[in-house]
Amino acid sequence: MRKIVIVSAVWCHACLTMRKRIKALKEKYPEWIWVDLDLDLDDDVVDPLKVGKLIPVFIIYENDVEVKRIAGEMSQDALESELNYV
Amino acid sequence: MIYLDYSATTPIDPRVTEKWVSVETSFYANANSDHILGRESKRNNDESIRIIADYFKVLPKEVIIMSSAVEANNTAIKGLAEKFPQKTHIISSALEHASVIGALSFLDQRDYEIETLGLDDEGRYDLDQLNKMIREDTLLVTLIGVDSETGIRQPIEEAGKLCHRHHVFFHSDITQLVGKGHFDLTDIDMASASAHKVYGPKGVAVLIKKASVPLIPLLHGGHSFTPYRSSTPQNGLVAAFAETLRLSSLEFDDRFIKVEKLNVYLRSKLEVFPEIHINSNQHSIPHLFNISIQGSRPEEGLAYFSDHGLCFSSKSACSGQDEFSASVYAITRDKALASSSYRISLSHLTTVEELDSLIKVMKTYCSKLCEK
Numbered sequence: 276m277r278k279i280v281i282v283s284a285v286w287c288h289a290c291l292t293m294r295k296r297i298k299a300l301k302e303k304y305p306e307w308i309w310v311d312l313d314l315d316l317d318d319d320v321v322d323p324l325k326v327g328k329l330i331p332v333f334i335i336y337e338n339d340v341e342v343k344r345i346a347g348e349m350s351q352d353a354l355e356s357e358l359n360y361v
Numbered sequence: 362m363i364y365l366d367y368s369a370t371t372p373i374d375p376r377v378t379e380k381w382v383s384v385e386t387s388f389y390a391n392a393n394s395d396h397i398l399g400r401e402s403k404r405n406n407d408e409s410i411r412i413i414a415d416y417f418k419v420l421p422k423e424v425i426i427m428s429s430a431v432e433a434n435n436t437a438i439k440g441l442a443e444k445f446p447q448k449t450h451i452i453s454s455a456l457e458h459a460s461v462i463g464a465l466s467f468l469d470q471r472d473y474e475i476e477t478l479g480l481d482d483e484g485r486y487d488l489d490q491l492n493k494m495i496r497e498d499t500l501l502v503t504l505i506g507v508d509s510e511t512g513i514r515q516p517i518e519e520a521g522k523l524c525h526r527h528h529v530f531f532h533s534d535i536t537q538l539v540g541k542g543h544f545d546l547t548d549i550d551m552a553s554a555s556a557h558k559v560y561g562p563k564g565v566a567v568l569i570k571k572a573s574v575p576l577i578p579l580l581h582g583g584h585s586f587t588p589y590r591s592s593t594p595q596n597g598l599v600a601a602f603a604e605t606l607r608l609s610s611l612e613f614d615d616r617f618i619k620v621e622k623l624n625v626y627l628r629s630k631l632e633v634f635p636e637i638h639i640n641s642n643q644h645s646i647p648h649l650f651n652i653s654i655q656g657s658r659p660e661e662g663l664a665y666f667s668d669h670g671l672c673f674s675s676k677s678a679c680s681g682q683d684e685f686s687a688s689v690y691a692i693t694r695d696k697a698l699a700s701s702s703y704r705i706s707l708s709h710l711t712t713v714e715e716l717d718s719l720i721k722v723m724k725t726y727c728s729k730l731c732e733k
Contacts, residue, residue, distance in 0.1 A: 285466040286459035288687075292477065294469055 283331040289348035296351035368706035374560040385597030409603035431460035433553035433568035438464040443577035448500035484692035506535035512649025521548030561605030565598040616709035653698040
């Protein structure tokens with residue numbers, strides 16, 4: 276089971292830009308579990324993830340084991356490719 | 362310590378502090394109270410609002426006192442969206458302050474469509490593109506007046522005219538422009554600005570909202586200065602804001618000429634460094650001086666400069682790419698320059714001696730980079 280945890284912030288322009296691309300991929304891959312976390316509001320969950328300064332961050336889990344982590348603004352195609360290639 | 366981060370905030374002018382304390386002491390009564398002391402407070406507040414309105418060349422009833430530009434930006438964007446729920450398309454830019462991006466993200470989560478306007482090769486808004494982006498369901502165009510990283514003065518007046526031709530509302534965050542350049546709000550429906558960027562106190566700001574623009578307030582409560590923002594009138598803070606704008610207007614030419622000379626001096630000294638690239642261009646206000654130091658990492662560089670008594674900053678907002686400046690990339694098209702930029706902000710309080718110290722430390726820093 277693939278799970279994608281996305282950490283973003285409301286004040287981040289890259290996160291705003293990525294939201295539409297993420298939404299399209301959520302619709303394309305409904306079988307994946309998508310979890311949205313707010314860097315500031317969900318700090319109790321986000322802090323242990325140690326996501327660093329570069330956001331949005333995408334953490335990919337396969338059967339609850341982290342297998343990949345990517346970050347920053349990218350095209351929808353690039354994001355799709357990264358999320359598929361684990 | 363040498364402070365060169367005046368675009369982040371400014372020290373309060375002692376004359377403004379004096380006004381603040383004097384009004385807060387003499388006119389402590391609630392201006393909403395219907396007794397003699399309350400009426401005196403109200404009269405004093407009315408005079409402060411008149412000074413603020415005169416500065417922005419608007420009517421007193423078009424001045425809405427806020428606690429911060431963050432609140433002003435949020436009120437303008439969310440308040441208009443609340444009023445016109447059938448229009449869900451908003452155009453903005455990648456240069457905006459976090460509070461504009463935050464308000465737009467809030468609406469994006471409620472199925473608004475937020476689009477980003479591009480920049481031309483000189484880092485200014487592409488108005489031809491804006492003309493094509495405006496649609497039937499466009500509610501608002503919100504564009505910052507000055508790029509807070511490179512200091513590039515944006516063509517907000519022209520953008521406002523264009524929006525009005527399309528019958529679309531136009532808002533601008535002019536916080537970095539107040540006190541640093543002239544502007545004309547004729548075709549700007551709403552504008553945000555705060556006092557602390559122009560030698561006033563923190564905790565007071567303004568949203569200029571033209572009388573013809575309907576808006577739902579964010580805060581609901583009793584009447585204050587206007588029905589658009591409830592709270593007990595901040596008599597002292599508002600008088601201080603009026604005083605800071607009055608002084609800014611009165612001393613504008615002297616302050617501007619001094620900063621312009623400092624800018625020319627700094628440019629002449631730094632442009633000979635082979636490691637330094639000056640990013641601010643002919644459209645930049647002289648108060649903001651953006652450079653890239655090739656091979657430098659801003660996080661490490663800022664720590665070095667701070668350890669040597671120099672306070673300035675790198676990029677001002679999250680770009681989604683670590684230490685990468687979208688503003689600098691727009692004008693240089695160079696990823697290395699965009700990843701090594703610094704923002705030095707100048708003031709009429711800055712001295713040539715302070716700049717000489719900066720230049721000296723920068724020379725040592727560049728030499729150390731070369732040794733690596």
